Amino acid sequence: MKHYFIVNPAAGKASSVDRLLTEIGQYTDRYDIEIHVTEAPLDATEFVKKTCSENPDTELRFYACGGDGTLSEVVNGVVGFSNASVSCYPCGSGDDFVKYYGGREHFLDIEALLTAKDDPIDVLSINDSVYSINIINFGFDTKVCKTMIKVRRKKIIGGKRSYVTGVVTALITAMKNKCRVSADGELLNPKGKILLCTLANGSYVGGSFYCAPRSVNNDGLIDVALFRPLSRFTFVKLLPVYTKGKHLDDPRFKKYFEYRRVKTVHITAPEGFSLTVDGEILDGTDFTVSVLPKALRFAVPAGCSLIGGRSGETLSTDQN
Numbered sequence: 063m064k065h066y067f068i069v070n071p072a073a074g075k076a077s078s079v080d081r082l083l084t085e086i087g088q089y090t091d092r093y094d095i096e097i098h099v100t101e102a103p104l105d106a107t108e109f110v111k112k113t114c115s116e117n118p119d120t121e122l123r124f125y126a127c128g129g130d131g132t133l134s135e136v137v138n139g140v141v142g143f144s145n146a147s148v149s150c151y152p153c154g155s156g157d158d159f160v161k162y163y164g165g166r167e168h169f170l171d172i173e174a175l176l177t178a179k180d181d182p183i184d185v186l187s188i189n190d191s192v193y194s195i196n197i198i199n200f201g202f203d204t205k206v207c208k209t210m211i212k213v214r215r216k217k218i219i220g221g222k223r224s225y226v227t228g229v230v231t232a233l234i235t236a237m238k239n240k241c242r243v244s245a246d247g248e249l250l251n252p253k254g255k256i257l258l259c260t261l262a263n264g265s266y267v268g269g270s271f272y273c274a275p276r277s278v279n280n281d282g283l284i285d286v287a288l289f290r291p292l293s294r295f296t297f298v299k300l301l302p303v304y305t306k307g308k309h310l311d312d313p314r315f316k317k318y319f320e321y322r323r324v325k326t327v328h329i330t331a332p333e334g335f336s337l338t339v340d341g342e343i344l345d346g347t348d349f350t351v352s353v354l355p356k357a358l359r360f361a362v363p364a365g366c367s368l369i370g371g372r373s374g375e376t377l378s379t380d381q382n
Contacts (some may be wrong), residue, residue, distance in 0.1 A: 063121045065095045065176060066113065068106045068136055070128030073154045082127060082151065085172055093176050106132060110139025114146050122146040123361060125175055129154015130196065134340035137185065137195045141357060147180050148195075149361035155214060155222055156269040156341065159196040162279060164367035174363035181377050182356040183279045186263050188349055192339060195358065196264035197273065198351060200329070200337045201256045202289075205236035206268065207338040225268035233298075238291045241331035246324040250288045257289040257297070257318075261327055261351055265307075265370045272307025276323075278371035282355035286327060289319040327351040 067086050071079050086097060100106050110124055122145055126133040133150045140146045150159070152166040160166050168174055186194040199207075206228030213220045219227040243250045243259055260267070262274030262285040277285045287309075300314060309315045329337070329349040337344045368375050 063094065063123055064117070065093055065123050065125065066110075067095065067097045067125045067127055067151070068109065068132065069097060069099045070106070070126075070132040071099055073128030073132055078153060082153070089172060089176060100132075100135075104135060106135035107139040110136055110146075111143075114140065114143035118143075118145060120145060124148050126150040127153060130156055130158050130341045133159060133195065134342055137340075137358065138193050141185055141193045141354070147359035147361050149175050149178055149363075151175065155224060158266040158269065159264050159340070161266040162196075162264045162277075162369060163362055164369065168363040168366045171363060174365070175361065178361035178363045179377060180359040181280070181362045183358055183360050184263055184282060185354045185357040186261065186284060187352050187354050188337065188339060188344065189346075190350075190352075192344060193354075194261075194263060194339045195360075196262075196340045197267045198261040198337055198339050199267060199273075200241070200259055200335070201239035202232045202236045202258035203260070203267070204336050204338045204343070205232040207341060207343060208336075210341075211343070222269060225271070228268075229301075233294055237294065237297070241329055241335060243286075243288055244328045245286050245320075245322045246326055248322070250286070250320045250322070251290065253290075255291055257291050259286070259288040259329075261286055263353075271305050273304070274370070275307035275310060276371050280356055281371070282353055283323045283325060284327060284351065284353050286322040286324055287319055288321075292318050325353055 089095060098109050124136050124140060126136040136148055140148050150169060152160050152169050157166050160169050186198060209228035209231040210224040213227050214224045238255050240255055242254050260273050262277040263279050265272060265274045265277050267273045274285045303309050303312050310321060331347050333347060335347055337349060362377055
């Protein structure tokens with residue numbers, strides 16, 4: 063197997079990147095390793111696609127060394143290539159996807175990554191052109207994301223506090239968002255407004271928000287949670303419950319949201335609308351989101367513990 067470490071130098075401090083490169087270098091005598099340091103947005107996607115295309119008969123694995131944005135770029139390069147798998151060295155501000163497997167700790171062991179076993183998982187497809195491994199959200203959450211992008215490098219309100227800063231901003235400007243959302247043909251919001259909507263393959267968003275506690279990332283279904291507009295007071299009161307992932311079982315939430323598990327979601331919206339796809343902004347007015355069952359092999363180090371709908375499941379020890 064050929065191993066490619068895709069390093070995003072913008073995802074962490076320069077000293078951290080230097081340490082990572084030094085650590086990876088310790089394994090080059092035992093494994094076939096190449097390091098690619100990205101230079102611009104979408105560089106990772108382009109590099110991965112080119113590498114896969116040029117090596118169709120070689121088993122490849124790509125490690126996204128950065129945050130969820132870097133992982134998203136790598137995933138968008140790998141989808142469609144059966145000879146390639148993905149894993150990650152999570153060193154971003156949120157690292158939400160790996161929380162599905164119990165958190166980042168096991169993914170920070172380079173040798174554990176190199177010997178990790180593949181877990182075939184679903185991928186969400188947006189208009190058959192953009193892919194999500196974790197969460198697609200819109201409405202309130204997109205305003206949060208746009209704010210995070212602006213403040214992530216700032217002191218006090220940035221870094222790991224970026225999501226909270228985004229929430230405060232969205233509370234002022236994004237409590238009612240115009241769009242129509244249909245899940246497997248069922249219109250979920252006939253009045254054409256939402257607070258927010260989450261389409262989940264993973265379970266966490268924003269660094270600590272357990273938004274999809276029942277999500278199963280290999281069941282061929284999308285977990286859909288649509289929240290209708292509500293008052294700021296009610297939002298603030300219920301937010302701690304949502305943060306802990308208790309909202310699906312709390313009776314106070316029933317009148318505010320619709321929850322479905324479906325194969326396809328269709329979203330129509332006015333000009334100026336955006337989706338947030340694994341933390342990245344995608345603009346448009348008409349989106350079809352579908353699930354691609356087990357379209358990606360995600361390499362999971364030994365010792366990881368599954369959460370949510372797959373809690374207690376033992377991953378296969380067979381290497382694909």
